[in-house]
Amino acid sequence: MDIRQMKYFVAVAEELHFGRAAERLDMAQPPLSRQIKQIETDIGVLLFNRGRNAITLTQAGETLYKRVISILAQRDEAILEARRIGQGAEGRLRIGFVGSSTYGLLPNIVKSYRAHYPDVSLGLFPMNNARLQRSLVRREIDVAFARPALKDTEFHTRFLAEEALVAAVPDMFQPGPSDRFTPASASGQNIILYPEVPRPSYADFVISNLEEKGFSDLKRVFTMDLQTALSLVAIGEGICIVPASVATAQRNGIRFLTIDPGLDNTSLSVSHRLDEQGVHVKNFLTIAQSVARKTL
Incomplete structure (x- = not known):
């Protein structure tokens, strides 16, 4: 059964009437009846008891209905989850940072990001500059707050603030x-x-x-x-x-x-890989720059 056939089967199983199920699916009744018959043929079992005035699910039909409903629900959840991750509303973001950044901008940036994207899982990892550079290269973190700025042709770096x-x-x-x-x-x-x-x-x-x-x-x-x-x-x-x-x-x-x-003066910067296309990093950098401008 493909997804389309599952939806046909569920409609008939819930309506227990081919005419109402066809109307619900916005299709004619004969093609729907043929599809259900084809499903039964492919599976090799009878799914509906067809009476003169009514139809009912067989035991096999009842079992299949429960499983198909679960499959369709999981499919919908998977699509929704993928869409939310793709939009940056869910997923994860790994942030590496030097210790001194926790006294300045970083706490406010993280707080603002959490307020905008509460369902994104944040990983926060204190590191020195050498580990930040190595971890970015190895894709172990997504963004790095460094002091002084990381220098690598594979990184894009934004300066956030200077301080005495x-x-x-x-x-x-x-x-x-x-x-x-x-x-x-x-x-x-x-x-x-x-x-x-x-x-x-x-x-x-x-x-x-x-x-x-x-x-x-x-x-x-x-x-x-x-x-x-x-x-x-x-x-x-x-x-x-x-x-x-x-x-x-x-x-x-x-x-x-x-x-x-x-x-x-010393400067605080945030870096990410040039090939980083993820929306989570993009959203985070937008908020980081906004917070930095407001703070300054």
Whole structure:
């Protein structure tokens, strides 16, 4: 039985009258009767008891009716699900991100996307830039929030925001009368950098900036990620240079100072593969850019 024949059978099984079933199907009765007869011939069983004034389902017909109804319902559900996924209303989206992005735009972007597409399953994966690049290439994630921007000829990158860098220092740190992080106040201090590997990375961006602005007398301490770096700052192990958005979240044992002279701004970007045609990524990027514009 094909789908068309299933619908013929269901109409007759529910109406128990060839004339009414034919009217329901918007067709003549004789072709419908022939189709039902053909179905019975193909299956090899009688599906209807045909009386002078009425017809009824045989036991085989009743069993087939239950199964056919289930098949048609599953078919309709499958079509609806595929259509909703194709429109971006359902499905999944995998988002990779650097830790510092969780203090800025990313939470608002995710919140807005969830509000627009509540039935899409979101996967959120914290990574450093090297893993973001590798995961995009391997199609393990769909979009990547990076700092600094990922550089790959196979990626399309959009810059979302620029922000200043500030110094996260232990709350007992004494910067001097200016209450700013200066080369003089930084002299001899540990500078906590992340990630340690692979390189180049955000750590190299910070190092080159500090050296250009005269922050030369610093002892380098490397760790793997922002959260670990902040934990080390909180216990007095050193100072960390972070995006200004990180300062919006209060943390025990840490305060944030303006850097003088100021360092270059850092930018947050979002990247996806050039060959990515999925509507989920398109919808997400539209919302990400909208949220970024409103925030700025």
